[in-house]
Amino acid sequence: MSKITLAKGLNMGLRKAMEDDPKVLLMGEDVGKLGGVFRITDGLQKDFGEDRVIDSPLAESGIVGTAVGLALRGYRPVVEIQFDGFVYPAYDQIVCQVAKMTFRSQGKIKMPMVIRIPFGGGIGAVEHHSESPEAQFAHTPGLKVVACSNPVDGYWMIQQAIACDDPVIFLEPKRQYHADKAELDESATPAPLFTSRVVRGGTDVTVLAYGPTVKTALSAAEAAAGEGKSIEVIDLRTLSPLDMAPVYDSVRRTGRVVVTHEAHVNLGMGAELAARITENCFYSLEAPVLRVGAFDTPYPPSRIEEDYLPDLDRVLDAVDRSLEF
Amino acid sequence: MSKITLAKGLNMGLRKAMEDDPKVLLMGEDVGKLGGVFRITDGLQKDFGEDRVIDSPLAESGIVGTAVGLALRGYRPVVEIQFDGFVYPAYDQIVCQVAKMTFRSQGKIKMPMVIRIPFGGGIGAVEHHSESPEAQFAHTPGLKVVACSNPVDGYWMIQQAIACDDPVIFLEPKRQYHADKAELDESATPAPLFTSRVVRGGTDVTVLAYGPTVKTALSAAEAAAGEGKSIEVIDLRTLSPLDMAPVYDSVRRTGRVVVTHEAHVNLGMGAELAARITENCFYSLEAPVLRVGAFDTPYPPSRIEEDYLPDLDRVLDAVDRSLEF
């Protein structure tokens, strides 16, 4: 067993998927010789060749659109969008083509494509490099949307996403790429892809998180424990479809929920979770579902991004507000 | 006073705005000689010339992107997107440029652009002609999003949107364009643009609607009245920012809310409304906010679109479910 970063887990997972299935291709800007600006595809072009790890012209719609064609021809393209904020030129192809092909063809066409997006902030970057576009994709029927939060999940989830016959938007918390290491047991059996996971048990308040905020939520739970508050943390992992069973189960026990994500609060995942939880656990709720996310403003200059993004204190503040209801 | 359709109201409103301000320009596909595929710009090129009513090359990103440039030069472009489903090629320009210019420039740049989008279904059209993309825009800070529901609002709201110094996504329920007529009093003083309106008073359940579903909600209220149920209907009119005061006021009286829109339920406006209402009226709610929208599937073939879209019966069903809580 080895200790790996999220970047390494993804890289190993991609390599494994390419070894297992010759139809798996990687495409994107700088994914080849450079190995991607985050080095997630490091070494793969060298080992699998230019036909399987494809440096593309600088055009996101072109990347996703040609990947659609490759998928129609029987390939399983894994597309890298260099940064979250650059997915939008490909938005039309994603929501009108990738998402709809299977439905349009009444199931005759499969669209096994993975669109990898490094997402979220906290790396001191300039505009467009710190966005959290997940809600827009989760709102789009026909797309599956998942977010990994740790090295081990990175390794397994990317392989599972590639094996999935539906298109998957695969969100990678870029701030975590090289942050923490974890032990990977390559012989383990991973949980199914579209499932959420209780990552810390607790009894007073349920905190829902995914991607970069899982770490924040866990730290918050740790801090709260010191003050005698018991927080249950769920790593959602899948954003569309949502896996609500463990959430409802938790909420029925705690009666209080805080959702935290880096996306804007307005119409973010928290809105949907709040609506579903309230509808399904109406009589269990002691407090309304509270949301902690980015403010409803564009991403600010990076020197104040930590004020903008949800952090441990803001999660704890929401936990306290929830407990006060 | 004359009786006009929504199409006519919009046409008259555009004409008035162009008369009032020579900086107002119209741009889009087929808006000139043809007067738009829905004839909303009928006669305007003839009267205002080709420099002010501009037939564009067939490229939505180009239309919105050049409109940004025109706005930077001091013009007030009003862009027509031919159908909702064709806004996505322009999505990048809208969310990364139009929405962010003012913030990026710390207020030095204004972006007084209106993006008109005929939206919603029910006209028996083929794929991509019946979409409801509002949630994606409302999720984007820096954009304002409004939806008109009737001829009189069409006349006033389009003028107000054009006069607004911020970018406005202006949603027009295409199914209503030529449906009902209403009396227009051009000397009246319209309500401010970013306000919601109670369009029918009631005491038992609040139904929130906008655009095409306002009519549905009113019919539902009428039908429910026959069964002794009193439904209050609010036409939201503005989707971002939301005008929550009349909503909260209503909910505190009724304790029950149903939201209906044609967009997918998952992460639709109903999710945000449910989250806000629950947080702000937690102790007033007798039932969870219920949502009636399109299913979370792509828009189906038009022969079954009426099954797919919310209708009077589904709204009433939700009202009953709400009352049963």
Place this chain on the structure above:
Amino acid sequence: MTQQQAGETPGFGPDLVEVFGPSQQDGGPELVQLLTPEGERVHHPEFDLDFSEDQLRGFYRDMVLTRRIDTEATALQRHGELGIWAQLLGQEAAQIGAGRALRPQDYVFPTYREHGVAYCRGVNPLDLLGLFRGVDQGSWDPSENNFGLYTIVIGAQTLHATGYAMGMQRDGVVGTGDPDRDAAVIAHFGDGASSQGDVNESFIFAASYNAPVVFFCQNNQWAISEPIERQTRIPLYQRALGFGFPGVRVDGNDVLATYAVTQAALQRAREGQGPTFVEAYTYRMGAHTTTDDPTRYRLSDDLERWKLKDPIARVEVYLRRNGLADDDFFEAVQQEANDLGHTLREGCKALPDPQPLSIFDHVFTEMTEELEQQREGFDAYLASFEGAHR
């Protein structure tokens, strides 16, 4: 004010606008033609071909049947059986010429107007009506005839075509020298579509990877109400020069020339020589769709002029003049067309509406639990009306 000015600018060479305006009535000197509007066989230094009598009669039959599909569907729309129909009237030669140049292993990415190409690929014409009737979104299986689903978002399919062609390269079916193996892709699109970013990006990807794709543009002079001059100020086929691959303008109302040019372009692609742009210079004789009213934006003079270039009439003249077909032949084709019309009419009316619950099918390859629940809820809801008046 927004008029372009022609003339020399020092250093930048001649302004090409007036030299090669895009709207010469006859397509200009660069137009490849093998059969004139008058039905006269002419020759071309590069693209000549010998056509067998069978081929020529076949083209005629194909075009007549295609036209019948089109007029029948138009009539069905008028009778309320279709929600809308995208007519191809006038574009039969462009589509049959292109469609017949394909080999089985080639793959087609159509727009929403490629009824003639669909016919050539063996798609059941009845299957084309479902989308326009609103009972499905294209019911044929793309892999059965290597004919993709109709694409409505303008230009999107040109990227799919390029990606598919890249897949062929990876499958080793390009440039092998084996004519039964070597394959290519054809991407159809319109003159209006040439302005979309996606289409231009597809040129870039195809050039960059030298993908075996033929970009087949039917320049029918109009994008709904907008004339070709709004999209380009030089002949459209020259667009390709900016991307480093050849472009050719062919008389799209001449089925022989369209066939010859398309098959040469496809062959070039199959042999591994990369993309080609073919501009089929033609005219949309009808409305954009059955909901359009072209009298609002174009002159009937234009239409009259193009009527003289009818793609079917010229082949008929040629066949008759050269004694390649007799009245029996023409009558037989006519009869076949009538039968086809009848079949379509009856078949269309019999197309069943989809079941409401089918809304939930095929959103994904397997239904998710979420959708299962929505489906169950809707099922129960529908059941609650059973017997009741809804």
Place this chain on the structure above:
Amino acid sequence: MTQQQAGETPGFGPDLVEVFGPSQQDGGPELVQLLTPEGERVHHPEFDLDFSEDQLRGFYRDMVLTRRIDTEATALQRHGELGIWAQLLGQEAAQIGAGRALRPQDYVFPTYREHGVAYCRGVNPLDLLGLFRGVDQGSWDPSENNFGLYTIVIGAQTLHATGYAMGMQRDGVVGTGDPDRDAAVIAHFGDGASSQGDVNESFIFAASYNAPVVFFCQNNQWAISEPIERQTRIPLYQRALGFGFPGVRVDGNDVLATYAVTQAALQRAREGQGPTFVEAYTYRMGAHTTTDDPTRYRLSDDLERWKLKDPIARVEVYLRRNGLADDDFFEAVQQEANDLGHTLREGCKALPDPQPLSIFDHVFTEMTEELEQQREGFDAYLASFEGAHR
């Protein structure tokens, strides 16, 4: 397998790929040059100009100061004062040549690397650092110097430029014959950007409306790790031919030629003759940004070869050889550069961080009630930590 094959294909003319490969080391025969890398003044039949001594010394000074801004900012990044920096090393001539060709009434749409053009427009170099330090997203007022904000989404600004130029047409400041009135727009972008749909759409709109815009592409041979060959297989300036307006390749390391060509293109635009594409053939001597490591993807040989074409060195040689500047001049410029460096260094460190509550400012022209509430909530939240350890 994805290699392009050269040669004749019947009917389609020669395959241009090997004839005009995009990567000739010297830019190929079409390169407009007025000053060789060796500092020799050469002449060009179309684009020659007489430069005054002041102009020549001015170019030198501009380039030296621009380079200093760049090296200083790079150093500031290394010292942790900037989050990132996009270096222009090697592209000084392309930027100064273009920047100096502008008139005050012209308008510039830059990328994120146009520090030299910004300098020419009179933007305070310190203002350029804010974005890279993360304290703002461009703090200059675009309307003050007709210099737009840096645009990071590749190619987006080319459409803004075209729209702005359309606005100039509507304002009647094109083709009036009044040199103080006639105006044009310049849109900067990179070789990589040329593949974006937006850029190609901007060509289409500019051609369609004959808008007064110069598309100024610095082909620095690289888009991060991707060589120009990935984006085009023919010389990039030829892209314009596909859209019906002229394209020129100029030696982007030659400030004289870049100036001459750009000013001719701008003049053409101002006179109402429409768009021009200028490819400034140059080389990114440094990394893509300070976070990039070019040794992973390119050979140092290349770099060495381009060092011999340094844009500043050749002007210095020319000035010295022709006695147009003496040691005093060069020392004075050096001193000025040092002072500028010092000012930048000190100024950068003194740039204040934005206030957290400024997050809510300028989302809209007036703060909405919604944002007002979020702001108040955040204000109260921040206040709750006052005195406390956060």
